[in-house]
Amino acid sequence: MxxxxxxxxxxxxxxxxxxxxxxxxxxxxxxxxxxxxxxxxxxxxxxxxxxxxxxxxxxxxxxxxxxxxxxxxGLVGLYEHFSWSAECLWRGACVLEGVQLRCTFEHSLDARGNIYYSLMMPLLNPFLHYLGKGTIEMRRAFPLITIKDGEVTTHQALSNALHTLNGYICPHLRTGSLELFDGQILTAECTGSTAIGGLYPNPCCYDGLGESLSIGGCISWSECRSPNCITRYGLRRVQWSTSPKTDLVLFEVIRTMLSGPTHASWQAQxxxxxxxxxxxxxxxxxxxxxxxxxxxxxxxxxxxxxxxxxxxxxxxx
Incomplete structure (x- = not known):
């Protein structure tokens, strides 16, 4: 610090x-x-x-x-091996407005067991952001699979990767949950939408992991169906600096808790x-x-x- x-x-x-x-x-x-x-x-x-x-x-x-x-x-879990008592989380909200906490454990394994090089590891680690007024954001980017540049992601490949990973999303969902995308055909391809504010017209082309979590962009978001659980998640691909050129498919999650312990969004988590x-x-x-x-x-x-x-x-x- x-x-x-x-x-x-x-x-x-x-x-x-x-x-x-x-x-x-x-x-x-x-x-x-x-x-x-x-x-x-x-x-x-x-x-x-x-x-x-x-x-x-x-x-x-x-x-x-x-x-x-x-x-x-109770407790609030960020992912499989990491949780806070709700009391300690609230204490942090009272004294740490405007700061972020990031997990220091290894989170660079994809669904196939591939490891991404250590320089990118911090960008793949879960983190928590105290935004003030009792609002807390928890974000995570799961690496799923690597595909060749120009290759189109398929529903079967994405579905298998999510099921194999079976990662923690929120108290109501894991990546292997059947209700995750409500039976939609899965894709990680760009939707062609413009990022909020027009700062990055095509953010999926960059390897700044987590950018679409904060600025919107071309990711197609789904939401947890549990009442009051403000959890969004979606699939996208980013260009990866490799030779030969490949793209990395990510599953990104953002969870939000508002206004403190009496708010329904807090109690849902x-x-x-x-x-x-x-x-x-x-x-x-x-x-x-x-x-x-x-x-x-x-x-x-x-x-x-x-x-x-x-x-x-x-x-x-």
Missing amino acids: SERWQLVFLLRQDRRYKLQDEYQRRCDKTGSDSRLGRLGCSQCLTTHAPWHFSASQPCPDTSPKTRICTGLE VVRGGSEEEDAIEVNKRRRNKPADCGAQVWACRGLFCAGRYKSRIIEA
Whole structure:
């Protein structure tokens, strides 16, 4: 982290601590039968409507100093081996506006097991961007197959690659899911549309992976059909700097969470356990293995980006 971002992070973190202290003092001065006593959320530092809590939370036996809303009762996965407790993700949203986090594990294998050279690896890695006002974007580009320049992608080849890869898209979909494209004939060919703003008239011709995620372009997008899950995904091909000349087919995903834990798009991304017994087993396992600086009440983080370790993982926006 640069000195500038370290200073910004520390200032925001200090402000967060002060808000938490103020919330705790308000709780001390307020009775359990008050609105704060009954409906205060210790992580959002405010009161919510009753329906934003699970059945066991808004009752006299729970404290507003520890109570959390349903949007924080679980975890959010970015991909197969990487997840945050929803609490830690929200903490990041409060102190890391305008920065990006990128996974440092290897993500350059395609569906056939081919490895792309290391200089391109960071562009293929999943990343998370805190956009401010509680809005979070998670992006990922899966390499699928390499084809000869001028060769047309086929439905069968793309379908087989997606099924073989079986990568994580969102809580409701994997690349091998039958409902992924609703029975459409798959293609990664350019649709001929113009990029937003006309900056790149044909972005699929460039190997700037992820460009179409941020500027629109000629990719044909599909959406997750699960209610409130703001997840878009699509296929495209980019020119690859090889000899003989080849193109790389990508499956690109962008997921968006808006406005914080009480928003429907946030809650659509939070994963909760199936049964109380399963929850207890998973919670205990994660708590035993969680970093010492992870203060999550329900789920512990899995992966390297627990909120307490953000400072060493930031990529400036």
